[in-house]
Amino acid sequence: SPGQRIEIEAAKTKAAMNQALAAEKAAAAAEKKVQKIESDMDQLREFYRKTPEVTLMGQVAELKGQLADSERRIESLKAEKAEIHLAKEQFRSNVHRLARALRRERDKLASKKANNDCERQQLHLTYDPDDKSFVMGGNQDEIQRILTDLNRISQSQDGPSVACGRSIPSSIDFRRDNEGPNHNQ
Numbered sequence: 034s035p036g037q038r039i040e041i042e043a044a045k046t047k048a049a050m051n052q053a054l055a056a057e058k059a060a061a062a063a064e065k066k067v068q069k070i071e072s073d074m075d076q077l078r079e080f081y082r083k084t085p086e087v088t089l090m091g092q093v094a095e096l097k098g099q100l101a102d103s104e105r106r107i108e109s110l111k112a113e114k115a116e117i118h119l120a121k122e123q124f125r126s127n128v129h130r131l132a133r134a135l136r137r138e139r140d141k142l143a144s145k146k147a148n149n150d151c152e153r154q155q156l157h158l159t160y161d162p163d164d165k166s167f168v169m170g171g172n173q174d175e176i177q178r179i180l181t182d183l184n185r186i187s188q189s190q191d192g193p194s195v196a197c198g199r200s201i202p203s204s205i206d207f208r209r210d211n212e213g214p215n216h217n218q
Contacts, residue, residue, distance in 0.1 A: 081087055159168045 160166075161168050
């Protein structure tokens with residue numbers, strides 16, 4: 034019957050409304066619970082942040098960061114020190130190489146000077162065809178000694194003597210070669 038149907042529909046509507054109302058109340062209660070739980074969580078987080086363990090954990094994290102920075106700086110300084118040491122060793126090696134080269138050059142110069150001095154001191158006799166005379170060069174002391182010996186021999190034998198089948202020339206110019214007329218440098 035239509036009346037029963039209306040009553041059934043009305044009862045269903047009323048039940049649905051009661052259910053909706055109950056659901057709204059439950060949702061409001063749940064919302065309050067969620068807000069209460071979130072508030073409790075915020076308070077708990079805030080409390081947890083203020084605990085000594087969290088403070089210490091923060092300090093430990095900060096110190097670990099500082100330690101990592103310090104280790105990076107130490108590695109950088111070690112690398113820089115190694116580069117400086119390498120440059121110092123290269124510099125030292127170059128200085129030693131230059132010192133050896135300088136020593137060799139000094140020895141060469143000293144040897145050359147000694148050879149030149151020795152050559153200058155060696156006695157030598159050359160004939161100057163323009164002046165028709167002999168030129169003796171070398172150590173002046175040695176030349177003077179030879180002159181003295183020649184004069185003594187000459188005076189003791191009354192005139193030029195014969196040596197190796199030749200007579201001692203009467204005109205010998207006892208000047209250094211570099212003072213002679215044909216000296217070329």
